[in-house]
Amino acid sequence: MEVNALSLLLLLAISLLSLFLLSQNKRRKRALYPLPPGPKPYPLVGNLLQLGPTSQPHITFTTLSKTYGPIFSLQLGQVTTIVVSSHEYAKKIFQNHDLALAGRHEPDVLRVQGHHERSIAWLPPGPRWRSLRRLCTTELFTTQRLDSHLSLRRQKVHELLDFVSKCAQEGTPVEIGQAAFTTTLNLLSSTIFSTDIAGFDSDSSQEFKKGVESIMEFATCPNVSDFFPVLTPLDLQGVRRKMDSLVIFLHKVFDEQIDRRTKSREEGSIHHNDFLDVLLDSQLGEGDPDNREHHKSIFSDLFAAGTDTSSSTVEWAMAELLQNPVTLAKVRNELASVIGPEREMEESHIGQLPYLQAVIKETLRLHPPVPFLLPRRAQETVELGGYLIPEDAKLLVNIWAIGRDETTWPDPLKFSPERFLEKEIDFRGRDFELIPFGAGRRICPGLPLAYRMVHLVLGSLLHRFQWKLPEEVENCGVDMSEKFGVTLAMAQHLKAIAVPVLGNCSHERLVQN
Structure with missing residues (x-):
């Protein structure tokens, strides 16, 4: 008994000493390193009033970085926020402090339906997060899995080209983002559920796209609940209630697929060996008999992140190319030279198309799918480039600013x-x-999937068709304004007229040497 009591006291003393040393270390860091520079905050509200009402925070923060430097701090209500706007500081984060700064500052709206507790994107690092990420990577995104779905991606691109051909014959402009979205949506739904969710001419695709865009927009909507967590239960702006209805809409689509599959399995139908079968055979979350809520959160992540980002990149690329005819001619010439007039573009061609790859990179530089990386939370106090990042601080990496940094990009x-x-x-x-x-x-x-799909969709559209802007757009110019959200979409979606390339027309030199 005495030995056990002595051991317990010794363990307690060691624990107290460790806590004391840890607190001293934190104090020492706070004494040694200052917070990054930034505008002086007002009492209670911090810097909120100085930012003013803005629907384009990526631009506002980029402007602030020109005054306060590539790393600066803001006090947004009760939340200390650190904004990084240079690739040098981004490198320090990811190479030196990736784990310490890998937590998540999830917006209040993402707590609806318990999504933040099941989401790969929003869970903090830990056993469950690693398990879910490993499951998705292994079953969907490894080279072996992607190669096994090659024919499916080819089929979905052919369906896109058939739709565009129909529009070309009718002289109807193609809404580029919507067409690319439907293609990616059906690719994902066929991979996950072995069925298409929407058709090119159906209202369901537009409804799904509007739902995803609204979710992305609400996820980044300035919300008093995020600045003053004490007010979260009140939902003063009603953002959580609005988000709840959108998530219910999305989950209804997934419920229909799960119900159909569960019924067919009960009737003894053979497995499809798709991602839904994998999830139904797995155990994700004890105490949940059918794991349905876990599955729907995973599907929400996959469809929201996988559809809007890829289709947005294709749309921005087409918008830039249609305003840069010489660049458009160069990429079409490359496609004609490598692929030829009688063949369709295949994924195996991507490596032989350096200019197409350069077009995609330049599009991602100027129009990144997400203007900010999803907000991180410091899980411990760290020193970053001579500045203090306090524990629980919110960390934003401004990808949009990094891509437009004149010290990096002439x-x-x-x-x-x-x-x-x-x-x-x-x-x-x-x-x-x-x-x-x-x-x-x-x-x-x-x-890995986005890389293949964006190159394949854009390359196929450019190889099969010549493109021109509708007359009214040609006269006024393409509206390149942005609609801010988790993804950075075009405020006015691009419409363009397709003209089929027949026979040797694809060999025509569109740029005279």
Whole structure:
């Protein structure tokens, strides 16, 4: 008994000493390093009033970075917020402090339906997060899995081309983003559920797209509950209630697929061996008999992140190309030279199309799918470049600003794919000048699929068709304004007229040497 009591006291003393040393270490860090510079906050509200009402925070924060530097701090209500706007500081985060800064500051609206407790995107690092991420990566995004779905992606692109051909015959403009969205939506739904969710001419695709866009918009909507967590239960702006109805709409679509599959399995139908079967055979969350809520949260992540980002990139790329006819001609010439007039573009061609790759990179630089990486939370106090990042601080990496940094990119506002022919820069998380999909342990797991689909969709559209703007758009110019959300969409969606390329027309040299 005495030995046990002595051991217990010794353990308690060691624990207290460890806590004391830890607190002293934190105090020492706070004494040694200042917070990053920033505007002086007002009592209670912090810097909220100084920011003013803005629907474009990525631009506002980029402007602030020109005054306070590539790393600055804001006090937004009760939340200390650190904003990083340079690739040098992004590199320090991902290479030196990736784990310490890998937590999540989830917006209040994402707590609806308990999504933040089941989401791969919003769960903090830990056993459950690693398990879910490993499951999705292994079953959906490994090279082996992607290769096994090659024919499915080819089929969905052919359906897109057939739809565009129909529009071309009728002289109807194609809404580029909507067409690319439907293609990606049906690719994901066929991969996950073995069925299409929507048709190109159906209202369901537009409804789904509007639902996803609204979710992305509400997820970044300035919300008093996020600035003053004590007010969260009141939902003063009603944002959570609005988000709840959108998530219910999305979950209804998933419920229909799960119900249909569950019924067919009960009737003894053979497995489809798709992702839904994998989830139904797995055990995700004890105490939940059918794991349905866990499954729907995973589907929400996959469809929200996988559809809007890829379709938005294709739309921005087409918008830039249609305003840069010389660049458009160069990429079409490359496609004609490598693929030829009688063949369709295949994924195997991507590696032989350096200029098409450069067009995609330049689009991602100027129009990243997400203007900010999803907000991180400091899980412990760290020193970053001589500044203090306090525990629980919110950390924003301004990808939009990094892509337009004039110290990194000469003539940064110019659309110039040639800059990527002159130096080797990739967007897979190793070159911090271009990290539209993030980096480190929280890099987007769907990047390998997005890489294939964006190149294949854009390349196929450019190879099969010539494109022109409707007369009224040609006269006024393309509206390149942005609609801010988790994803950065075009405020006015792009419409363009397709003209089929027949026979040897695809060999025509569109740029005279």
